[in-house]
Amino acid sequence: MKLKKFLAGALALCIIGGAMPLSAAVAEESGDGVIISDVSTSGKFGDISWILDQQTGLLTLSGEGPVVYEGYSPWNDLHQEITAIVVEEGITSLPESVFSLCYAQTLDLPSTLTEIGGLSISYLGLMPKLTEIRVAEGSPAFVSVDGVLFDKDMTALLKYPIQKPGESYTVPEGVKTLTDAAFFAQRCLTSVTLPEGLETIGEAAFYNCKALAQIDIPESVTEICGNAFPGTPWLAEKQAEDPLVIVNDILVNGLAAEGKVIIPDGVRRIAPFSFENNTNITEVGVPETVESLGKSAFFNCTALVSIELAETKEIGVGAFCGCSALQKVDLYQAKKIDMYAFGDCPALGKISIYQADCEIWDDSTTICSGGNDKDGYSFTGVITCRANSTAQAYAEKYGYDFVLLPDDVEYLLGDANGDGKVDLSDAVAVLQYVALPAKYPLDEPHLRAADVVDKDTSGVNGIDALAIMMVDAGLIQEYELPVTSEKLDEKLAEQPAG
Numbered sequence: 001m002k003l004k005k006f007l008a009g010a011l012a013l014c015i016i017g018g019a020m021p022l023s024a025a026v027a028e029e030s031g032d033g034v035i036i037s038d039v040s041t042s043g044k045f046g047d048i049s050w051i052l053d054q055q056t057g058l059l060t061l062s063g064e065g066p067v068v069y070e071g072y073s074p075w076n077d078l079h080q081e082i083t084a085i086v087v088e089e090g091i092t093s094l095p096e097s098v099f100s101l102c103y104a105q106t107l108d109l110p111s112t113l114t115e116i117g118g119l120s121i122s123y124l125g126l127m128p129k130l131t132e133i134r135v136a137e138g139s140p141a142f143v144s145v146d147g148v149l150f151d152k153d154m155t156a157l158l159k160y161p162i163q164k165p166g167e168s169y170t171v172p173e174g175v176k177t178l179t180d181a182a183f184f185a186q187r188c189l190t191s192v193t194l195p196e197g198l199e200t201i202g203e204a205a206f207y208n209c210k211a212l213a214q215i216d217i218p219e220s221v222t223e224i225c226g227n228a229f230p231g232t233p234w235l236a237e238k239q240a241e242d243p244l245v246i247v248n249d250i251l252v253n254g255l256a257a258e259g260k261v262i263i264p265d266g267v268r269r270i271a272p273f274s275f276e277n278n279t280n281i282t283e284v285g286v287p288e289t290v291e292s293l294g295k296s297a298f299f300n301c302t303a304l305v306s307i308e309l310a311e312t313k314e315i316g317v318g319a320f321c322g323c324s325a326l327q328k329v330d331l332y333q334a335k336k337i338d339m340y341a342f343g344d345c346p347a348l349g350k351i352s353i354y355q356a357d358c359e360i361w362d363d364s365t366t367i368c369s370g371g372n373d374k375d376g377y378s379f380t381g382v383i384t385c386r387a388n389s390t391a392q393a394y395a396e397k398y399g400y401d402f403v404l405l406p407d408d409v410e411y412l413l414g415d416a417n418g419d420g421k422v423d424l425s426d427a428v429a430v431l432q433y434v435a436l437p438a439k440y441p442l443d444e445p446h447l448r449a450a451d452v453v454d455k456d457t458s459g460v461n462g463i464d465a466l467a468i469m470m471v472d473a474g475l476i477q478e479y480e481l482p483v484t485s486e487k488l489d490e491k492l493a494e495q496p497a498g
Contacts, residue, residue: 041078045069048091057083059104066093066115073098084108089136093117100126105163111138121149121158121179130161145172157182164188167211171195178205180225185209196220201228203272213237217247224250226272226294249289257281265289270297272316279303286312293319295338308421309334315341323348328478330412330421334358342367349381349477352412354405356389364398384412413481414468416442416450422481424472426450430465455482463488 042051048063052075059075059082061067075082079102086108087094093115099107104127113135124130132147142158143150149159156177160169162185170193171178180202183189191214192206200223206212208231215234224247229235235253238245243256244263251263252271258280263270265287272294275281284298284307292314298304300322307326311333318340320326326345330352331337339361342348346369353360360366364377371377383402385391395402414422416429430450432440442450442460450460453467467488470476476483476491483491 040074043074045074050075052078052082054081057081057104059085059102060088061086061091062088064090067091067095067098069095075102079103087113097126099124102127103129105129106132106134108134109136109139109142109144111136111140113139114141116142116158121181124149124159124161127162129163131163131165132161133159150175160186160189162186167191169193171198173197176200178202180204181207183209183212187211190214192216194218194221199223201225203227205229206232206234208232219248221248224248224252224271226274226296228252228271230255254278254281259283261285263287263290270294272296273299275299275301277301283307286310292316295319296321298323306421314338317341318343320345328352331355331358337361337366339363340365343377344368344370346370346380348379350384351381352384352405353389353391354386356386356391358390360390360394362394362397367394367400412478413449414452414471414478416446416468418446418449422468422471422478424469427465427468427472430460430468431462433460434462434465452481453483453488454485458485 041054046068047065048061048067050059050061052059082102082104084106085099085102085104087110089110089112091110092112094113095117107130133144133149134147135142135144135149139152141152143152143154147161147164148157150157154172154174156179157171157175158179160183165188167188168191169189173195175195175198177200178198181204182202183192183206184204185208188211189209190211192212193216196218197220198218199220201221203225205228206215207227210231213233229252235245239253239256243254244251245253246267249266249268250271251267251269251274254261254275255278257275257278260283261281262285266289267287268289268291270290270293273296274294276296276299279302281301282303282305284304286307286309288311290312293312293316295316296318297316298320299318302322302324304323305325305327307329309329309331313333314336315334315338317338321340321343323345325347327347328350329342329348332354334353334355336359341361342351343365348369351367367379367383368377369380379400383391383395383400384405385395385402387404392402392404412422414426416426419425429440429442433442447460450464453463463485467476467483470491471478471481475495
């Protein structure tokens with residue numbers, strides 16, 4: 001099912017897998033199967049030649065133009081024999097995972113190299129013995145300082161070698177970005193100082209740096225991507241102080257949180273993967289200051305029943321995918337719902353999308369109860385939306401049930417006090433209004449929200465308060481509102497006497 005598989009590439013920089021490697025091996029059949037009897041130590045593909053000196057362990061690439069091949073690198077079967085790599089002048093680009101898992105301690109790059117494709121820079125973090133990266137003078141794209149790889153103008157730190165010796169490191173002034181996996185799995189560092197002016201810490205930037213206990217993060221950092229710190233003593237210490245690890249108003253990790261979680265005011269972003277696979281949280285309150293939920297922020301949080309999203313404008317890829325207990329979601333200000341955002345949510349009975357122009361990823365899996373690629377995907381709940389909205393068009397395209405909000409409705413039905421949820425306090429607000437309207441008035445939007453029984457025919461009265469109480473008690477599901485008085489009588493008749 002693609003809903004379960006879509007994260008497979010999210011941390012490709014950490015995982016090696018796939019088909020059997022292509023190699024230059026010469027094989028012969030035996031009774032036990034195929035046995036590799038010889039492995040070539042040189043070869044050529046296109047205009048590029050390679051040779052491994054088995055006496056010194058030096059792998060040399062030479063030729064003109066880009067390095068291009070399919071599958072695994074031709075020297076993959078020799079990766080443990082490689083102690084150093086030299087890419088000679090004339091080569092212009094390197095593909096993804098070109099040197100992943102090579103045991104080389106040093107890597108020399110030519111001045112002609114202008115591109116390291118795709119995740120290739122991240123894959124350098126999978127060279128378990130790499131201590132130094134060197135770049136020839138005159139490169140228009142890259143520069144090396146003390147064995148660390150940067151872009152030419154040194155605004156981005158691209159790769160700090162995994163086994164570079166030294167317990168502390170200060171990132172140079174002027175660097176604005178730590179790219180994805182910049183320090184991935186570094187074994188020696190115990191402390192890193194980041195410069196004022198740094199803006200972005202990339203995905204998995206410090207992932208699995210097992211000795212890293214201190215990271216000095218300046219206030220200038222405004223973006224922290226997913227899984228930046230897991231596996232570090234720094235994160236473990238922060239979690240011991242507070243299960244919600246917040247840096248510069250970004251919630252970067254909530255994996256230690258349990259039960260009902262209240263995210264404090266002032267948090268403006270929930271980082272990707274921050275609660276991923278946390279099966280201990282049941283409710284989450286998100287303050288109005290939070291503008292976006294990152295990729296897979298609550299992925300597979302299987303005990304999460306409800307979440308309050310007052311002002312959140314962007315719901316990232318797979319943000320709630322696999323939240324099998326999630327029952328309802330109210331999106332008042334959402335402007336974007338990305339792919340798989342509410343995929344595989346079988347208990348989701350109602351999702352309300354109030355913004356008529358909300359951008360919704362055009363696929364049946366964006367909002368769905370489940371399904372599979374063969375038989376298709378479906379949504380058994382209801383989408384509440386504006387007339388002629390993108391949400392209505394989405395529901396109609398995929399055959400999902402929807403209920404139209406009146407143009408003048410500003411609050412969800414039952415939310416008489418406007419706090420973003422339907423509970424006993426709303427029933428109290430209705431009863432107070434009915435008893436003493438002069439003292440406990442409700443404005444027109446809240447009166448419309450409070451009118452949940454025989455809507456637009458009987459006005460707001462105690463019967464509406466009763467229905468809201470029944471929602472609070474779980475006897476009526478919120479997505480069933482509004483109800484008729486006959487339906488309310490049926491619900492009451494179903495309850496045991498006493």
